[in-house]
Amino acid sequence: MKALGTLSMALLATGFVLAPHPVHAAQTAEWAVPDVDALPNDKFGKLVRRGRDIVNRTFAHVGPEVADPAKRYTGNNLSCSTCHLDAGTRKFGNGFVGTFANYPQYRGREDDIQSIEDRINGCMERSMAGKPMPVDGPEMRAMVAYFKFMSSGVPVGTQVAGTGLPKIAIIDRPADPVRGKEVYTQYCASCHGAEGQGVRVGKAGDAQGYVFPPLWGPDSYNNGAGMARVIMAARFIKYNMPKGVTHETPILDDEQAFDVAAYINSHTRPVKANLEADFPNRKNKVVDAFFPPYREGFTVEQHTYGPFKPIIAARERELNGK
Ligand code: HEC
Numbered sequence: 001m002k003a004l005g006t007l008s009m010a011l012l013a014t015g016f017v018l019a020p021h022p023v024h025a026a027q028t029a030e031w032a033v034p035d036v037d038a039l040p041n042d043k044f045g046k047l048v049r050r051g052r053d054i055v056n057r058t059f060a061h062v063g064p065e066v067a068d069p070a071k072r073y074t075g076n077n078l079s080c081s082t083c084h085l086d087a088g089t090r091k092f093g094n095g096f097v098g099t100f101a102n103y104p105q106y107r108g109r110e111d112d113i114q115s116i117e118d119r120i121n122g123c124m125e126r127s128m129a130g131k132p133m134p135v136d137g138p139e140m141r142a143m144v145a146y147f148k149f150m151s152s153g154v155p156v157g158t159q160v161a162g163t164g165l166p167k168i169a170i171i172d173r174p175a176d177p178v179r180g181k182e183v184y185t186q187y188c189a190s191c192h193g194a195e196g197q198g199v200r201v202g203k204a205g206d207a208q209g210y211v212f213p214p215l216w217g218p219d220s221y222n223n224g225a226g227m228a229r230v231i232m233a234a235r236f237i238k239y240n241m242p243k244g245v246t247h248e249t250p251i252l253d254d255e256q257a258f259d260v261a262a263y264i265n266s267h268t269r270p271v272k273a274n275l276e277a278d279f280p281n282r283k284n285k286v287v288d289a290f291f292p293p294y295r296e297g298f299t300v301e302q303h304t305y306g307p308f309k310p311i312i313a314a315r316e317r318e319l320n321g322k
C-alpha cells in the first residue's frame, strides 16, 4: 500500500513537471498492429486502404507535382511514411497504433485542444512544408479512417507502448555538427547522399517521390517541424537509422545521434512563417525550440544545440511555479 502510494505520488510529480495541464490516469496497452489487408473489400475496407496509400505515397496524391493543382497540398515530395515508418506500423518508428484513441488532445504548441485532423494538418504544414487539407475532403476522410483502424481494440485514452518514439538520454555537452558530419559520412551518406538530397524514384516533376528522402534543402521538412528540433531528430535517428536498425538494435550511441541530428539541422530548409507564435503559453515551450522568445538566461545557440539539461531544469522550475 505504502509502496503504491509513493509510486503514484512520484508519477504525479513527474506528470506535473512535464505537463502543466491535469494528467489523467492513463491506461496502457501492448503494441499490436491491426491487419489492414484482412479488411473486406467493402466501402470501409477500401477507404482504410486508400488512407494507408495516401500515408505511404503522399507525394502521388497531394504532393506539389500532382496533375491537379487543386490537390497540391504538401510543399515537398516526402510521404508521411518517410518519418512514420511502414505507415506508422513500426514499433517506436514514430508509430500510429493507438494514436486515434488519444485525440482530441491538449497540445502545448497550440495551447489548445487538437482533433486528429488538426494534428494531421500540423504535420502537413511543417513536416510536409505544405498547407492544411480540408477536414471533410476525401483525402482527410481516408486518412482518418486509416488512423481509426490503427486504433482498433484500443480503448479511448489508452497509451500504447511503442507509439511515437522512445526517449533518449540527454547528453551533457552541446550537440556538435562537426562531429555529426563524420557520423553522417560514415553511416548516412550512402543512402541520403553526400549533399543530403536523397535519391528520387524517377525524375523531378513525376510525383513519384524518393527511394531515399532528402534530409535538408528545398524538398525537405520545414524549420517548424518536430524533426527540425535536435532532441526529436536524435530520438528518431538513434532508434530507426541507418535504415534497418530498430529500437532494440541501435547502432549509434546517444552522442552520435545528437551530433548527426545537429549536422542535418544545421543546413537550410523551407521556412515556416510566424514560429514565434508557437507555444503561446510560454511555459510549455519545448527546450529544443530554436526560435524566439528564448528562456531567460539562454541563448539561441543553447536552444538549438544544447546543453539542454540546464534548460530542462529551468523549465521544470517554471512549471512548478518556483
Ligand atoms: C519529416 C518527418 C515527418 C513527416 C514527413 C510527417 N511527420 Fe507526423 N510527426 C513527426 C514527428 C517527429 C512527430 C512527433 C512530434 C511531437 O511529438 O511533437 C509527428 C507526429 C504526428 C502525429 C501525432 C502522433 C501521436 O501519436 O500523437 C500525427 C497524427 C502525424 N504526425 C501525422 C502525420 C501525417 C498524416 C503525415 C503525412 C501527411 C506526417 N505526419 C508526416 C514527423 C513527421
Ligand code: HEC
Pocket (backbone or CB within 6 Å): 078, 081, 082, 083, 085, 086, 183, 184, 187, 188, 189, 190, 191, 192, 211, 212, 213, 214, 215, 220, 221, 227, 233, 236, 237, 241, 242, 243, 252, 260, 261
Ligand atoms: C540504407 C539506406 C539508409 C541509410 C544508410 C540511412 N537512411 Fe535515413 N532513411 C532511409 C529511408 C529509405 C528513409 C525513409 C523511411 C523508410 O522508408 O524507412 C529514411 C528516413 C530518414 C529520416 C526521416 C525523413 C526525413 O526526410 O527527414 C531521417 C531524419 C534520416 N533518415 C536520417 C538518417 C541518418 C542520420 C542516417 C545515418 C545515421 C541515415 N538516415 C541512414 C534510408 C537510409
